[in-house]
Amino acid sequence: MRLDHFVTLTNELSAIPSTKAARVADTVREMIRDGRLIAGDPLPSTRALAAELGVARGTVVTAYEQLDGEGYIETRHGRASRVAVSLVGEREPGHAEVRAPQEQRGASRVSLVPGLPRISAISTKEWRAAWRWAASRPLLDAFPDRLGEEALRVQIARQLGFSRGFAPAVGDVIVTTGTSDSISVLVEAMGAGCRVAVETPGYRSGQKAAVSAGATLVPIGVDDEGLLLDELVAGHRRARIDVVMVTPSHQYPLGGVMPLATRQRLLAWAAAEDVLVVEDDYDSEFRHTGAPLPALAAIDSAGVVAHIGSFSKMLNPQLRTGYLVTPPHGVVADRLRAVRDARGAAVAVPVQDAVARLLATGAVRRHIARMRRDYAHKRELVQRMLSGIRGVHVGALAGGLHAVVTWDGAANGAGSGPDLVTRLEAQGVEVAALEDYAVDGAHPAADGIVLGYGHVSATALGAALEVIVRELRGPGAP
Structure with missing residues (x-):
């Protein structure tokens, strides 16, 4: 040895x-x-x-x-x-x-585009064992369960009880292909033309899915604590809002965490106004500072929350597997199940079997524990290298796999967000412009970029951050 x-x-x-x-x-x-x-x-x-x-x-x-x-x-x-x-x-x-693995593929390019976890880090032994188990399952002369295989729904309910503080009934869990599919099912259940309040800047893919399903978007601004509740209430007074989509545990992309008092006010208002709250709990497993607040669904006594999540961040986006937890009772829950039933099963049964096995054996929890340490190390690297630059602020680092870098254009030579993205691209570093996450001109995004750090090695991340630091400091800066 x-x-x-x-x-x-x-x-x-x-x-x-x-x-x-x-x-x-x-x-x-x-x-x-x-x-x-x-x-x-x-x-x-x-x-x-x-x-x-x-x-x-x-x-x-x-x-x-x-x-x-x-x-x-x-x-x-x-x-x-x-x-x-x-x-x-x-x-x-x-x-x-x-040289790091990402630096080998031709032109020394490093992609820091947000949204990817470190897929290759899962235990190869446990990954292969889960697929062997799925392949060994008996072949049945039957159609798949349209709501999703019961074994997977049982494991999803248990995982939510373990990690998010609420354990839904198995009958309230619907298997989907991910967040966008869940949102599409929700909008279809609420009816074409429903008005959906969304955060801006926010998750654009989910918003596009809502529009594609027939929704009308109502952009609502955010601050350091997430959705602006007073703006939501005022917008509802002008024209009824049917659904509000929120990312309360880690606002996407800015990273704000909605305080418990605001969560309670939101749920009380939604119950009084008969508004459905859609909680996108996209990366709550990876909290780096402080204890996570309970999911909205965990404190929802009125049955107004639909909770959605996926295995994209915690495991592998290539699985195309997610879930939608309906409110525990009522017309909306019945409509959601009816839509899924009409569309048919969303995810191939062997994939569901493999994911269920990974959950049942504890492989997912072990993987999450390892990744928390890995992501925390990279998060500290981002914070250390980008802190202290004049006029620059680094945010969204309380949890998740990405960071948001904003700046005062008058304080340095970074220019606009798209300008910086273009300059970085020319030097082999890919990031996203913050303004791409804005929904409308009424809520313009600050000059900034969004960078993902979960999927790259720390060596490649450090090299990319050095390029970003030089560009943020501007020409002639030391």
């Missing part, structure tokens, strides 16, 4: 002022950079290295998890950890050039 490479590690660690786990990670990282370890080399087991260094095994586990998240090593359950084979370059005596 090449433990001989680590004979001098104890002395090296003592010279580095940091936590024990960080010292282990720093030293292994340096051994990769200077060529003592090369791509494909096996690493000692966490137990063996911990015994050699005289530290707790958990210390080495933490260090390996950080290095795995950065793209330096590859860890897989039941197999030896190895130096990532994607770390390639021209090696001179005593030196190895290290």
Whole structure:
């Protein structure tokens, strides 16, 4: 296991002022950079290295998890950890050039477009086991359940009870292909021409799905705490609003968290005015600061909330699997089930079986726990590198997989959001302009960009952030 490479590690660690786990990670990282370890080399087991260094095994586990998240090593359950084979370059005596996986594909391009989790990080063993189990299921001479396979709906209900504080009845859970499909089903259930209040800036794909299904959008502004409730109430007085779509746990994209008092006011108003509240709970599993507030559905005593989510952020968007939790009773719940029944089953049964297995075995919860640590490390990197630039503000970092960078145009040379996006693209860095998330001219977005950090290695992220920092500082800045 090449433990001989680590004979001098104890002395090296003592010279580095940091936590024990960080010292282990720093030293292994340096051994990769200077060529003592090369791509494909096996690493000692966490137990063996911990015994050699005289530290707790958990210390080495933490260090390996950080290095795995950065793209330096590859860890897989039941197999030896190895130096990532994607770390390639021209090696001179005593030196190895290290390039991150995203930097290999031709033109050293790094995509920081938001919306992607780190898909490849899930345990290969658990992923394959789930699909083998799904493939072993008996073939039935029957049509699939139009609401979704019961086994998956049971697991979704249990997961929500574990992670979001409410456990819906299995009959209230409908399997969809994701957030846009859920929104489309909701609008169809409410009737063509229904007026839907949406946040601006907000989730444009979901808003487009609502329009495609026949809704009329009513843009409502947001602040640091999410949806402006007073503006919503005033808009309803002018012309009735049938549905309000909100992202209360992590407003998309600005990141505001709706306070508990505002959540309670929203639910009381919606109950009094017979308005359906659609809660898009898109990345609540990844909270980086403070305890998460309860889901709206968890405090909904009047039955006015439809809760939607998907496995895109927590697992893999390629699964095209999500869920819609209807209000526990009433006409809206009946209409939603009728729409899904009329459309038929949305997700292939083997996919539902595999996702149900991943949930039932705890693989999803273990994956989420690993990713929380990985995303938290990258989030700290974003915050550290982009903080302190004159006139620049970094937001949306309380949770999730993206950050929003805004600036005062008079304070630096960044220019407009689209201008910065264009300049970054020319240097191989892809981000999104904040103004692309605005719904109408009445609520213009600030100059800014939205960048995703979940799916890239920390090394590639750091290189991209260096380019962004230079552009934000402007010409001639130090």
